[in-house]
Amino acid sequence: MPKIDRLSALMSRFELSVTLCDPRSANFQIVGQAGSDDPTCLILAGQGGGIAQIAGGGNVLLSAHVTWGGAQNPLFAALQRIVRHSLEEDDDMRAIVTLLLSEQRATRCGSASVLNRLAEVLVVRLMRGQIEAAHVETGLLGGLADPRLSRAIVAIHDTPGHAWRVDALAEVAGLSVSHFSELFREAVGVTPLAYLRKWRLVLARQDIERGDRVQRVAQRYCYGSTEALSRAMSQAYGASPMQIRKTAQAAANA
CATH class of the missing domain: 1.10.10.60 (Homeodomain-like)
Structure with a gap:
């Protein structure tokens, strides 16, 4: 049986936007080890929460605010309070993160659009990982898993x-x-x-x-x-x- 696409209908109905912001108002962060610019983890806050202070002793390399349809999007509403994704053994995600951080530092022409698109890719892959790992509680993600x-x-x-x-x-x-x-x-x-x-x-x-x-x-x-x-x-x-x-x-x- 061919694989079904569990995200396309939701993505077509709800606009995903990722905007760089102050860490105090962020619900998405890229974090490295303390004193290092080497990215090790992605953190996404679900259910409308923020992640200020969540990074603990880590070094926050990028902070952003993710919106994806608000409370009307059953997928985003089904996320855990805090989603953490390690980059230690995920070469694909790590490559995207490295490119995103490079764009952020260089501030080239059109970098704002590039940053937004790369961050969108990261969020979508985070959603996909949540479904595939089935590490979810009751809600839409649990059903899709x-x-x-x-x-x-x-x-x-x-x-x-x-x-x-x-x-x-x-x-x-x-x-x-x-x-x-x-x-x-x-x-x-x-x-x-x-x-x-x-x-x-x-x-x-x-x-x-x-x-x-x-x-x-x-x-x-x-x-x-x-x-x-x-x-x-x-x-x-x-x-x-x-x-x-x-x-x-x-x-x-x-």
């Missing part, structure tokens, strides 16, 4: 407008309905259909914020009517679709 559940989750991410039922998702995962439902709830923390509903609402909110018609969005994500979508969004976000759109427009014009 299971090759059976990940097939169903990717199907939800890729085709949210499909009229999914639990038995169809279980078939995608290659499991019985009862086993699939049990594993999904244990790994992700919610039922398959609850996760599907939450994902649809996240996408519906994005579409409405950028100006799509409410009726079209309701049809796109299997809501029976605009009223049904409005009720669901009011319950989830405390605001109607039109209120959400107005807030987004006001923020864009501020």
